[in-house]
Amino acid sequence: MTKITIDPVTRVEGHGKITLIQDDDRKITQARLHIAEFRGFEKFIQGRPYWEVPVLVQRLCGICPVSHHLAAAKASDMLIGVEQLTPTAEKMRRLMHFGQLLQSHALHFFHLSSPDLLFGYDDEPRHRNIVGVIQDYPELAKQGVLMRKYGQRVIEKTAGKRIHGTGAIPGGINKNLSPAERDELSQDIEQMVEWGQSAVELCKKIFYEQREFFEQFATIDSNLLSLVQPNGALELYDGKLRARAADNQIIFDQQDNRNYLDLVNEHVESWSYMKFPFIKDLGWEQGWYRVGPLARINNCDAIDTPLAEQQRQEFIALTPGRPVPYTLAFHWARLIELLHCAEAIRELLPDPDLQGNDLLQSGELQPVGIGIIEAPRGTLFHHYEIDEQGLIQRANLIVSTTNNNQAMNESIRQVADQYLKGQELTEPLLNQLEVAVRAYDPCLSCATHALGQMPLEVELIDTHGELIDSRSKTAMHDC
Amino acid sequence: MTDKIRIATTSLAGCFGCHMSILDIDERIIDLVELVEFNRSPITDIKDVTDCDVGIIEGAVANSENVEVLRDFRKQCKTLVAIGACALNGGIPAMRNQFSLEECIEESYINGIGLDQPRIPDDAELPMLLNQVHPVHEVVKVDYFLPGCPPPADMIWQLLTDLLQGREPSFKQEQINYD
Numbered sequence: 050m051t052k053i054t055i056d057p058v059t060r061v062e063g064h065g066k067i068t069l070i071q072d073d074d075r076k077i078t079q080a081r082l083h084i085a086e087f088r089g090f091e092k093f094i095q096g097r098p099y100w101e102v103p104v105l106v107q108r109l110c111g112i113c114p115v116s117h118h119l120a121a122a123k124a125s126d127m128l129i130g131v132e133q134l135t136p137t138a139e140k141m142r143r144l145m146h147f148g149q150l151l152q153s154h155a156l157h158f159f160h161l162s163s164p165d166l167l168f169g170y171d172d173e174p175r176h177r178n179i180v181g182v183i184q185d186y187p188e189l190a191k192q193g194v195l196m197r198k199y200g201q202r203v204i205e206k207t208a209g210k211r212i213h214g215t216g217a218i219p220g221g222i223n224k225n226l227s228p229a230e231r232d233e234l235s236q237d238i239e240q241m242v243e244w245g246q247s248a249v250e251l252c253k254k255i256f257y258e259q260r261e262f263f264e265q266f267a268t269i270d271s272n273l274l275s276l277v278q279p280n281g282a283l284e285l286y287d288g289k290l291r292a293r294a295a296d297n298q299i300i301f302d303q304q305d306n307r308n309y310l311d312l313v314n315e316h317v318e319s320w321s322y323m324k325f326p327f328i329k330d331l332g333w334e335q336g337w338y339r340v341g342p343l344a345r346i347n348n349c350d351a352i353d354t355p356l357a358e359q360q361r362q363e364f365i366a367l368t369p370g371r372p373v374p375y376t377l378a379f380h381w382a383r384l385i386e387l388l389h390c391a392e393a394i395r396e397l398l399p400d401p402d403l404q405g406n407d408l409l410q411s412g413e414l415q416p417v418g419i420g421i422i423e424a425p426r427g428t429l430f431h432h433y434e435i436d437e438q439g440l441i442q443r444a445n446l447i448v449s450t451t452n453n454n455q456a457m458n459e460s461i462r463q464v465a466d467q468y469l470k471g472q473e474l475t476e477p478l479l480n481q482l483e484v485a486v487r488a489y490d491p492c493l494s495c496a497t498h499a500l501g502q503m504p505l506e507v508e509l510i511d512t513h514g515e516l517i518d519s520r521s522k523t524a525m526h527d528c
Numbered sequence: 529m530t531d532k533i534r535i536a537t538t539s540l541a542g543c544f545g546c547h548m549s550i551l552d553i554d555e556r557i558i559d560l561v562e563l564v565e566f567n568r569s570p571i572t573d574i575k576d577v578t579d580c581d582v583g584i585i586e587g588a589v590a591n592s593e594n595v596e597v598l599r600d601f602r603k604q605c606k607t608l609v610a611i612g613a614c615a616l617n618g619g620i621p622a623m624r625n626q627f628s629l630e631e632c633i634e635e636s637y638i639n640g641i642g643l644d645q646p647r648i649p650d651d652a653e654l655p656m657l658l659n660q661v662h663p664v665h666e667v668v669k670v671d672y673f674l675p676g677c678p679p680p681a682d683m684i685w686q687l688l689t690d691l692l693q694g695r696e697p698s699f700k701q702e703q704i705n706y707d
């Protein structure tokens with residue numbers, strides 16, 4: 050029996066590792082994605098004042114800080130009893146969120162995944178990265194860099210800062226968009242829509258050229274979860290929960306965020322710090338689901354911007370009457386959303402409400418606040434409970450990537466079964482497992498790993514030779 | 529290719545925000561890749577750091593693997609730069625230091641909201657968590673510290689270009705006014 054470790058999984062945001070166990074006939078008996086992230090957030094947030102959460106919790110993730118910033122702000126709106134934001138506050142937050150999705154999707158496609166799609170998963174590892182793309186496709190790379198930059202500029206002007214901004218506060222927002230800022234952003238938006246359109250076209254071309262491979266690689270049937278508007282259209286900032294089964298049946302629809310614990314629970318496995326969420330009624334073995342662009346585009350009934358809607362129709366026509374199950378179609382769906390965000394920013398920028406001065410609402414403190422948002426990687430849940438002083442007593446977070454935990458494991462198992470069975474495991478073959486994981490754009494942000502045997506004991510000696518920490522592992526499992 | 533300056537970057541217990549701030553140099557990255565070769569980094573598929581001129585560390589030290597990676601970086605990099613609040617003083621991850629590790633784990637996996645069959649993950653594949661989260665300089669010698677959460681891209685650019693040109697990094701007064 051051989052154990053193979055891919056560690057760290059690269060070109061994803063954050064750290065994970067994959068272990069494979071191959072028996073003597075080179076059959077894969079186990080394929081797992083392990084997440085070593087543990088930060089104890091639910092504990093150390095206790096006792097902090099509720100108004101800190103929008104700036105504190107976003108430090109969980111510097112790739113999509115805006116999503117945490119806004120989910121926490123939405124939860125704290127509820128904590129202070131605000132049901133409806135002022136139009137200026139709501140539109141500023143939406144603009145910030147569109148900027149975030151645009152930058153995150155551009156980053157994922159151009160900086161992280163395009164090397165696999167343009168060069169193939171078996172390209173030389175030293176070339177298979179953004180530097181290779183800059184060298185071989187300079188124009189395309191530049192577009193990617195500038196699209197991400199545009200999204201970051203939108204965030205800067207709405208949140209005050211590109212990473213870990215402070216724009217959203219409980220009950221509203223702390224700034225509006227000045228006419229000068231609006232004009233500056235308006236200058237480049239046409240270009241962004243155009244490049245967004247050509248990015249979708251490029252991804253489609255790659256898909257059609259290798260259609261058979263794209264349709265079967267890492268493909269799995271799964272349930273899907275996302276927010277939708279009251280009319281069923283795609284919704285990213287605020288909406289109601291809808292879940293759909295692989296055979297297209299609706300499992301639930303238009304569910305209020307406040308009831309999320311009746312809909313979704315989490316399961317814990319011994320081998321990952323990431324939990325495994327599932328639809329409660331279906332149980333953990335049947336109830337796991339996918340979130341993110343593939344789920345959203347499959348789950349919604351329409352997109353309310355015209356170019357993205359046109360692209361959606363072509364996309365769903367791939368598998369009439371049922372959701373598109375192809376894992377690699379995540380990329381295509383992601384770029385449809387990128388285009389939608391560029392269009393939505395173009396529509397929003399001329400709105401005079403963005404220059405309004407009515408920024409905040411207030412109300413009475415409430416014990417529970419729940420904020421759910423569609424982050425770039427999927428549905429994100431924030432839940433806080435406070436005492437009468439407004440200090441946090443309990444918190445629960447289900448981050449987007451956690452929602453895809455089981456699905457990522459199913460996808461790597463599928464790849465291991467189909468492509469690695471009976472093979473000598475070479476680097477390009479192993480990269481295929483990472484290609485499967487990368488399609489989900491996981492954000493595993495946190496602790497990293499080193500190759501080799503895990504130490505049984507670790508002693509931490511500081512630079513002066515003093516012992517400052519030590520731990521030993523008692524329960525080791527043999528594999 | 530060989531006379532290019534070799535840079536490696538890694539994130540320990542951090543949020544990747546410092547890495548995002550590196551990418552916030554925007555189109556200057558196109559100039560940068562003319563001058564440098566990226567070794568181990570989240571943006572390449574190189575899994576081990578080897579023989580680098582500059583190593584950039586984001587994040588604090590929270591588990592056994594952080595320790596190993598950090599020591600490897602120190603061994604393999606001539607100049608080691610720690611960036612961001614987490615690397616410099618533990619930052620947000622170190623907020624767990626006011627509680628015991630057991631309390632933190634139990635809150636997440638045993639007492640947590642909406643859990644089905646709670647248990648504590650304990651597989652051998654998981655790195656061992658340290659009792660306390662430590663800043664990077666408690667574990668290895670660090671040559672330069674760049675504070676911020678995250679440090680702005682212009683500061684990172686200034687630091688990199690100074691190092692690439694063999695200058696001692698220095699900043700103008702008006703640059704060092706940020707959170």
Ligand code: SF4
Binds near residue numbers: 108542615
């Ligand atoms: S210093 Fe701030 S931006 Fe950098 S890793 Fe830590 S929390 Fe993230």
